[in-house]
Amino acid sequence: MKLKHVVCSALALLGCTVQAADKNEGAMIERGAYLARAGDCVACHTVAGGKPFAGGLPIISPMGVIYSTNITPDPVHGIGKYSELQFAHALRDGLRADGKHLYPAMPYPDYKGVTDADVHALYTYFMKGVAPVRQASPQTSLSFPFSQRWGMALWNMAFTSDKPYTPVTGQSGEINQGRYLVQTLGHCGSCHTPRGAAMHEKALTDASPLYLAGGRVANWTAPSLRGMKGWSSDDIVVYLSTGRNDFASVGGEMTSVVEHSMQHLSDADLRAMARYLKTLPPVPNAKSGLRVDAEAATTRTTKRLSEARGLDRGAMLYLNTCEACHASNGNGAKGIFPRLNGARIVVQDDPSALLDVILRGAQTPSTKKAPSILPMPGFANHLNDQQVADLATFLRSAWANEAPPVTAKEVTAVRKELLDFQHQSR
Template sequence: MKMKLTRTLIASGLLAGMSALPAAAADDLVKQGEYISRLGDCGACHTIPGKPAFSGGLAIESNLGTIYSTNITPDKEHGIGKYSEQQFSDAVRKGVLPDGKRLYPAMPYPDYAKISDADMHALYVYFMQGVKPSAEQPPETDLSFPFSQRWGMRFWNWAFTDDKPFRPIGGASAEVNRGAYLVESLGHCGSCHTPRGIGMNEKALDSGDEKFLAGGSLNGWEVPSLRGLPHWTEQETVDYLATGRNDKAAVGGEMTSVVEHSTSWMTDADLKAISAYLKFLGGNPPAPAKAAEAVSATEAKLTAAKSLTTGERLYLDNCGACHFVTGKGAPRIFPELDGATIVNAGDPTGLIHTILAGAQQPSTAKAPSTLAMPGFAARLSDDEVAQLATFIRQGWGNKADAVSEKQVREVRETLKH
């Protein structure tokens, strides 16, 4: 009887039947939905500082222009309070609003399409019963022609999305498949870590394609591949997602918000499942062995502090106190520079941006301290930043290309906006 009632609720999209459930069961469903909203990172895009939760208004910069997130509180005029459960599901999974209006894929509905019916039901109940209504009216998204013609998204969806439910990986453990479900659906990790095609579409939507999670680019930052994570142990991945730091790295860029609003709230079991799934994928070769002579030579020269290049001198003056002459930093405090992905990326934008603007690790339940790196935009010229970045990219075991003054100037310009 209980199963029939649940199915009726899902099919009808009405919450009136919730009154027939015990109060404790209804509360549990709201709590489950709240956790699922964390898994989906809904708050990161639909909440901005100083405004009510989920009331929208975040400006999302894209190649098409600025897209503003919407109010997804249960307010009946400005939010989603009039949505039936089916309409809510269509918006989340298909990017289609009740009036037929099409969402842009800044809303990751190509990934959310794999969310299970049970999780979608709990998510709907949470937004209708657990979120406070807000009458905030976010700015309207107004892209230039032809991108303003949302009806065209119908054809984009036909070409680039897949409405099939999540498909477990045959032969994989229950833990790996739980991780696969979280990564491929609610976590929408592929929206950043999968390369984009000619239509700005994700080239793959699940582990059945080797391009899935093979790395990409976001706002000029090179986004690393997550396949196998050969440089990290499974526990280091768990630590990074839970706290924004591990023994080798610290979070930066867009990932800072993901850790703050989503992964740091996940259960240990779910974090371990994600880590196990990423290791299961494989696809990345092990890190090449570092030339011990080059590592020792950099360390020895910085220690002696004689006949330094401009880049080496700038490193000692500005970076050495935290990252040390070894480039190893301090575990869980200051990240490694020797072998770091952001340092060795083909596109140095991420490293340049970090040097200019600094970075701050989020405060999480398991790591409440907010360690910050200062920005050096006011202290260093474009030429100095270029020489510093070049040294970091070529010191120790790093073997990346030099950075030009022009590249630094272009990144500095973006900071003004």
Template sequence: MKTLTHFLTAAAIGAAGVASAATAATTAATAAAAPGQTLAQRGAYLAKVGDCIACHSAPGKPAFAGGLPIDSGHGIIYSTNITPDKVHGIGSYTEQQFADAVRKGVRADGTHLYPAMPYTSYAKVSDQDIAALYAYFQSGVKASPYAPPESKMGFPFNQRWGMAFWNFFFADGKPFKPQPGWSPQVRNGAYLVEGLAHCSTCHTPRGFALNEKASNSGEAKFLAGGELNGWPVPSLRALPRWDQAAIVDYLQTGRNKNSAVAGEMTAVVQHSTSQMTVADLNDIAAYLKALPPAPASGAAVKPQGRDATVKKLSAAVNLTLGERLYLDNCSACHFVTGKGASRVFPELDGATVVNAENPTALLHVMLAGARTPSTDKAPSVLVMPGFGKRLSDSEAAALATFVRQGWGNTAGAVSEKDVAKVRAKLEAK
């Protein structure tokens, strides 16, 4: 079962707000099919940009036939069948009905989709790209008669008509609008990020009603990071520790010279960003680097502590429990420097996930491990083993505390209670 975090990260066809996206069509380089490319072929590419397969495909079921269970926190939502089956899918949809489902969040029968779908992002998809997606899902996808289970939401969330009120207060149905001064490359990157790639669904902070607190690049909180389902989500604004090439490398392969993908972003890289063209990935990177940086969050990094940590770990004398556990379990890959190996073992010194105020993501990786996706540019899968069965709660807390306070890191200590909470969630899955 997927969590709402995954749903928001990799949700596919769904939307909010009707919009005539003529502005996007004339300003975004991706609005038209490439020379020699049919409309359906263009749509197939766009479906990868939108990561449609991730939520609309369930294990053991045909692609795009739906049925993936998503734990919303208020009940279970099952993704819909978006194959061209005329009974259980969207085979009987007209293009306008398809557009309404994608950009208004309303199905052909008038039923509202739940706002866990990234409506405000898909409202910005251009008319041309909607037409391409429609052509692909009608002619390029194999029809499946599978009928997904009905969503099982508790009251009052099972009253779908109430979604109209949520949309009224929180959904911005405006078309994509480029900011003054953007180059064509940055405009296209912004169109992809704000629209089909729906990066804001995880990387923009949310309000009390799970509403995004910003809807476009002109707002300071857009892509500024936050927390979702207990996980710290980093800011994407400017990405000061990465240059443009590092961003492209990460999106294309799931790793770069500083870091490696983990958690829900793994599926996004595998099914979506690794399938995008180098030109589009460079446009996305240029756009992210063009954004003004967000206010600093998490603990500050102080380089002056690095030498002391390296010296003590190298001497291996009078070690604390956390330091001893690091040498026994981590140093073979991340080394006494905490710098790891470029494109193989991620850096721990200065890493965002390490210095986040909330240690949940770090603890999750420590206990459950992580593995990079296999992509065309990086087919080998790199695996970090999980240490959940090897470390007690007190040992994991001591190790995490050392990592968060060693080298230049200055994050807060981790308690046994913090570890126990993450372990309980992992065991529940």
């Protein structure tokens, strides 16, 4: 009887151990799925209508078209044979299991700071929480010299860092959590930090005032995130979780970031990111793009549009194509139509993003907190380059806005980039 009790107790203990292990693994998979959302992995490694993480998405770069890889646990076409160490090298060093280098379209310079614990959670998720997909991705084939992957070793030596992420002493746990998410998994610097001639981020951490000082993605100008003047932490949280707030709506690559990544993060993490961004000093000597007499200038433009007197071509185009949604005062409708009066996308030095929206249009993503999709039509087929230039020039000088005029030549360049992008994406 005693032996029977011992055996039964041992089996019960084994059963409890297995259940605890399963529970721990389940929690680790859930944690890894959350981190993969924070890293926006699905956006680059999934084609529209395709299976998650199966790769094949064409990524347009100055070097040519780079195709994302299959990162499902398929042993032939995916990463199923990767050890955790090999996975970590790919994530943080841009080094494949076969020893070949990845191109920095994979933001490994930013992922360098991802902690070992988070790497383990991500590895567990991709190996045990993602369905394997037996699908080969198109081979990336760049022209010489970019086709020589070994050259990335030299690029890495020059432009990446071996320093691990370290919290800042004296800052709160919340600020440090936001800093970690922004600098590593969120890889915000990939778009919002200026790049050098070698297409490297000029800064990887906030030790440099160039970090998050504004960048360029294709023909889209990503604004500075330093300090986020005029926006409260709450405004930033609402923007990241819904794709819109009382000031702006997402456009360009940020639409995908909100749809696939930011809306899925906890309010606590979004607030940590927002409060961290608010701690960054603004770009030194940055132009505001706004008039000193902002209120009086807004009144003048509003009166001029309301009375429809003395309107130039740009103002007429605004009345006919924009005023119904964005209003005579340029303030739009809070949470629905973004304001143009004082909007960064309107007054920033490079008008490319503004021209992109006018030509291509935009729409907000459907998110959990704001499921309705708000579209803006594009006018590429309705307005010629001179008309787009006239409209953009009006927007950049109306109300409180004070930014340089736009030329038809600038519109032609953006239109060409859009057509090239559409052609390369096919």
